[in-house]
Amino acid sequence: MTANTKLVPPGPVERSVLGSLTKFRRNPSHLMVQYWQEHGELYRMRLGPYWVYVPTHPDHVKHVMVDNLRNYSRGKFFKNFERFIGKGLVAIEGDEWAKHRRIIQPTFHRGSVGNFGEIHTAGATELVQRWDEHAAAGETFDAAYELFAMVLSTFGRTFYNMDLSVYAEQFIPGSHEGMLQLIQNVLIPEWVPTAKNREFKSIRNLLDDIVARIVDDHRQGLCGDHDLVSTMLKSYDEGQMTLDQVHDEVLTLLVVGTDTTTAALSWALYCLTMYGEERKRLEEEVDRVLNGRVPTVADLASLPYTMMFLKEVLRLYPPVWILTRDPISDDEIAGYHIPAGSTVMTCPYLVHRNPEFWENPEAFVPERFLPELEEKRHRYAYIPFGAGQHQCVGMHSSLQQMHITMAMIIQKFKVELAPSGSVIPSAGLTMHPADGVRVKLTPRGTTH
Numbered sequence: 001m002t003a004n005t006k007l008v009p010p011g012p013v014e015r016s017v018l019g020s021l022t023k024f025r026r027n028p029s030h031l032m033v034q035y036w037q038e039h040g041e042l043y044r045m046r047l048g049p050y051w052v053y054v055p056t057h058p059d060h061v062k063h064v065m066v067d068n069l070r071n072y073s074r075g076k077f078f079k080n081f082e083r084f085i086g087k088g089l090v091a092i093e094g095d096e097w098a099k100h101r102r103i104i105q106p107t108f109h110r111g112s113v114g115n116f117g118e119i120h121t122a123g124a125t126e127l128v129q130r131w132d133e134h135a136a137a138g139e140t141f142d143a144a145y146e147l148f149a150m151v152l153s154t155f156g157r158t159f160y161n162m163d164l165s166v167y168a169e170q171f172i173p174g175s176h177e178g179m180l181q182l183i184q185n186v187l188i189p190e191w192v193p194t195a196k197n198r199e200f201k202s203i204r205n206l207l208d209d210i211v212a213r214i215v216d217d218h219r220q221g222l223c224g225d226h227d228l229v230s231t232m233l234k235s236y237d238e239g240q241m242t243l244d245q246v247h248d249e250v251l252t253l254l255v256v257g258t259d260t261t262t263a264a265l266s267w268a269l270y271c272l273t274m275y276g277e278e279r280k281r282l283e284e285e286v287d288r289v290l291n292g293r294v295p296t297v298a299d300l301a302s303l304p305y306t307m308m309f310l311k312e313v314l315r316l317y318p319p320v321w322i323l324t325r326d327p328i329s330d331d332e333i334a335g336y337h338i339p340a341g342s343t344v345m346t347c348p349y350l351v352h353r354n355p356e357f358w359e360n361p362e363a364f365v366p367e368r369f370l371p372e373l374e375e376k377r378h379r380y381a382y383i384p385f386g387a388g389q390h391q392c393v394g395m396h397s398s399l400q401q402m403h404i405t406m407a408m409i410i411q412k413f414k415v416e417l418a419p420s421g422s423v424i425p426s427a428g429l430t431m432h433p434a435d436g437v438r439v440k441l442t443p444r445g446t447t448h
């Protein structure tokens with residue numbers, strides 16, 4: 001589409017050479033909400049030399065992600081991502097992307113995901129057993145870290161047929177810090193010798209070492225031949241992928257798959273501590289349906305409120321809270337001119353708070369996801385897993401894992417935020433509770 005209008009969207013007056021970049025690096029989600037309140041539904045801001053357009057209406061999402069997607073590349077912000085996790089599915093485009101997606105996607109089909117249920121249940125069982133010890137000791141602890149360790153371990157068993165727990169101590173802080181720096185370091189070229197750039201590089205080296213060992217173990221036949229790494233190595237044998245591409249896909253899936261699911265579960269736990277009425281409803285559902293049993297995948301359809309609760313968590317705290325694309329040629333959104341070479345930063349965090357689609361948007365109301373209400377809602381008003389062709393491959397798997405894990409936590413414990421455990425979002429490329437989620441647990445058997 002050729003755009004005719006030259007109408008410029010409203011936005012902040014940018015006096016600094018860097019525009020809003022310094023403020024964006026410091027607290028990006030806060031800044032984006034502030035500008036939204038000040039300038040409305042589609043605004044623009046400058047980050048360093050680049051103009052960034054921020055649409056917040058579901059129609060805009062549909063336009064960029066679906067209707068006019070051929071006019072949009074992943075763009076300059078994803079280049080930073082590539083520095084961190086290589087040229088995997090999240091960074092590549094065009095035919096290469098389509099080929100890799102065809103190779104990888106079958107592992108994640110909805111029909112296959114049920115087979116991961118036993119691993120998800122085993123992971124949650126080990127988690128609650130560890131948490132029994134915290135509860136017995138009456139101690140507070142960072143639940144976010146332990147959730148990350150569980151997600152890393154189950155990810156390994158599900159997709160790479162190996163136990164990745166051995167890498168937890170290096171991987172968890174490295175991956176977490178890298179995701180944060182993707183924003184704090186954004187638009188600083190790789191060659192500039194800043195301390196942040198050096199740290200970023202050393203994190204990348206560490207992750208590369210771990211991935212090299214994962215791929216080596218597979219090539220030596222130590223992990224069977226039915227997992228995702230083996231699938232990719234078969235594609236290598238058939239000349240469909242290079243070894244570097246296999247390496248980068250193993251790295252990409254590992255980082256994005258574990259970081260996002262951990263963020264979502266951390267926010268879910270936080271919400272469990274915050275909303276007492278909803279917690280009672282969750283306990284009632286879980287106790288009635290499971291009657292003390294360990295849940296299986298077959299039970300999940302009978303735990304609809306637990307899933308509604310999780311969907312509401314993902315609305316208010318979407319782990320992937322910004323999605324960037326660059327227009328290839330000039331475009332027009334909502335009557336405004338969007339020039340080629342700029343960036344469109346679609347923001348699930350804002351779209352999910354658009355009052356036209358979400359009444360009293362800051363309120364935590366799982367009933368928004370009753371099926372009859374979901375059906376009536378604009379399809380692109382809720383995009384925690386993205387939209388269009390790049391929609392998340394891991395969606396069903398991570399929702400299933402969250403469903404099972406939350407049911408088991410609710411079944412076993414009353415979770416309270418530790419007195420000093422105030423929780424604020426820290427937005428890197430993904431949004432996590434800034435300092436984890438410090439909690440104290442009481443075994444449920446002793447609370448009723």
Ligand code: HEM
Nearest residue numbers: 089090257260261264319320384385386390392393394398
């Ligand atoms: C709660 C958990 C998760 C959330 C919120 C989430 C969110 C997202 C979002 C918003 C996108 C779209 C990105 C874009 O349009 O640029 C995406 C893409 C992607 N996600 Fe997830 N994700 C989650 C879990 C996972 C898991 C478990 C995996 C892998 C095991 C995964 C792998 C991917 C990949 C490979 C893509 C790129 C897809 C493509 O471009 O073809 N995600 N995810």
